[in-house]
Amino acid sequence: MAFRPSKSKKHNTQLQGTLNMNSMMDMMTIILLFLLKSYSTSGALATQSESLKLPVSMRTTKPKKELNVAVAKDVILVNEQPVMSTGDVPPNEIIIPQLELKLREYAQRERELEIEVGKEFTHEVIIQGDESITYELLFRVMYTCGQSEFNKMRLLTVSSPPTE
Amino acid sequence: MAYKPSMRRSGMTADIELDIKPVMNLMVVLIPLLLAGVEMVKLSIVEIDLPPASAGAGKGDEKDPEKEKEKKLGLKIAITMDGISLATAGTVLTGEEGEGPTIPAQATGEQDLDMLKEKLVELKKAIAEKGFKDKNTAIITAGKDIEYQVIISVLDAIQSYKDDAGDIQPLFPQVNFGQVVI
Numbered sequence: 095m096a097f098r099p100s101k102s103k104k105h106n107t108q109l110q111g112t113l114n115m116n117s118m119m120d121m122m123t124i125i126l127l128f129l130l131k132s133y134s135t136s137g138a139l140a141t142q143s144e145s146l147k148l149p150v151s152m153r154t155t156k157p158k159k160e161l162n163v164a165v166a167k168d169v170i171l172v173n174e175q176p177v178m179s180t181g182d183v184p185p186n187e188i189i190i191p192q193l194e195l196k197l198r199e200y201a202q203r204e205r206e207l208e209i210e211v212g213k214e215f216t217h218e219v220i221i222q223g224d225e226s227i228t229y230e231l232l233f234r235v236m237y238t239c240g241q242s243e244f245n246k247m248r249l250l251t252v253s254s255p256p257t258e
Numbered sequence: 259m260a261y262k263p264s265m266r267r268s269g270m271t272a273d274i275e276l277d278i279k280p281v282m283n284l285m286v287v288l289i290p291l292l293l294a295g296v297e298m299v300k301l302s303i304v305e306i307d308l309p310p311a312s313a314g315a316g317k318g319d320e321k322d323p324e325k326e327k328e329k330k331l332g333l334k335i336a337i338t339m340d341g342i343s344l345a346t347a348g349t350v351l352t353g354e355e356g357e358g359p360t361i362p363a364q365a366t367g368e369q370d371l372d373m374l375k376e377k378l379v380e381l382k383k384a385i386a387e388k389g390f391k392d393k394n395t396a397i398i399t400a401g402k403d404i405e406y407q408v409i410i411s412v413l414d415a416i417q418s419y420k421d422d423a424g425d426i427q428p429l430f431p432q433v434n435f436g437q438v439v440i
Contacts, residue, residue, distance in 0.1 A: 126288060249410065
């Protein structure tokens with residue numbers, strides 16, 4: 095005679111384990127709040143790399159998104175597009191012709207936008223320079239910007255306010 | 259006959275758990291999204307507003323009698339490898355030894371920014387009541403090989419100072435750049 099299947103064992107298998115998620119929820123809530131607090135809507139303005147290390151400054155003025163001229167150790171970029179190599183900067187002129195050409199293009203586009211859709215031409219340009227570029231190069235880049243209608247320059251720096 | 263005791267006590271107390279699955283789903287989506295937007299490095303800017311190019315060199319030569327009467331301080335800060343020299347429209351400030359840069363560089367080759375600040379605060383206090391038009395302006399020039407970081411550090415040093423009462427006062431926050439003419 096066969097045994098009758100055990101009733102208690104049959105019920106055993108139906109026991110359901112639930113994951114205790116309380117602590118995980120706590121953690122998630124804290125992370126979420128922290129991230130919300132440090133969230134910026136403007137997105138990343140600059141990507142630092144080996145050849146573009148921004149200098150450190152004590153200032154805390156927040157940057158806005160504008161036309162972006164980056165002077166890395168070996169290349170000059172306008173809005174992340176490489177324009178020329180720093181080696182090609184003419185040694186005897188203050189102005190940098192290739193850069194000026196590109197900037198005038200952007201200025202022209204900005205002016206067209208101002209007429210067509212009413213977006214104000216701010217004349218602002220963000221200059222990101224590597225901390226080790228020379229004053230001569232920096233001055234030329236700034237002069238070129240000034241000559242191509244971008245006369246409000248913002249030097250981008252990494253902010254480290256003095257700790258007191 | 260007594261009433262039958264209520265069965266409520268022994269009734270099934272259902273274990274009700276919050277259904278947090280939708281919240282978890284939300285978190286899983288929100289956290290990567292916010293992580294992507296987090297500022298890992300805090301950036302700041304140094305503002306330099308130059309006059310538009312068209313109003314530059316050409317008009318500068320015209321002599322405006324009104325403008326000539328204005329008292330100009332014309333502070334210039336020249337950075338070289340040997341140190342920092344200060345000059346105003348009338349004079350050049352000399353160093354302790356009479357010659358060379360006003361603020362000699364330190365032995366390590368770094369610029370003495372504390373001393374620069376000290377000298378400028380002195381100057382600022384001396385000109386406080388004189389009514390100079392450009393009392394907040396400084397023109398910075400530097401040698402060819404001066405690094406960008408040094409210039410930014412100097413800009414930091416000349417931006418503001420703490421007066422005797424401990425309040426932060428502007429030193430020479432408006433900055434212009436010039437090139438050394440030899």
